Amino acid sequence: MDAHTGSHRRCNSSTTPTARPRTRPPASTAAVAASRRPSPPTNNGAACCKARQSCRRRDAEVRRKMEALRHLVPSGGVDDEVDELLLRAAGYIARLQAQVTVMQLMVDVLEHTKD
Numbered sequence: 001m002d003a004h005t006g007s008h009r010r011c012n013s014s015t016t017p018t019a020r021p022r023t024r025p026p027a028s029t030a031a032v033a034a035s036r037r038p039s040p041p042t043n044n045g046a047a048c049c050k051a052r053q054s055c056r057r058r059d060a061e062v063r064r065k066m067e068a069l070r071h072l073v074p075s076g077g078v079d080d081e082v083d084e085l086l087l088r089a090a091g092y093i094a095r096l097q098a099q100v101t102v103m104q105l106m107v108d109v110l111e112h113t114k115d
Helices: 027-033 045-072 082-114
Strands: none
Touching: 045 082
16 A cells, blocks of 8 residues: 555556466455455544534634625625625735836836936
8 A cells, every 4th residue: 555645556567577367266246245344433523523613613714804805895885705705806906006006106207306
């Protein structure tokens, strides 16, 4: 078994010098199923509960951050879905960056006209 991926590695024919002949016939699926022991039940209740709590906590944090973003981005009174809010926020950021660039150019021009 591969330690990194947890999957079984298969050898290709170039790494195996010769294929060994099968010495016994393949077992029927009924015989294989009957020979297997049932696995003992696992107690994943605590782990599952912790995972749910973690998911709830993460969801609450995302909701809180999205609400903060709604307050920062001008909406015109529209209560958008998440994807619409993110698109609106991206557009707003692009407009703010353009405004900063224009203002910086204005400052540069005004500084050069003083001389």
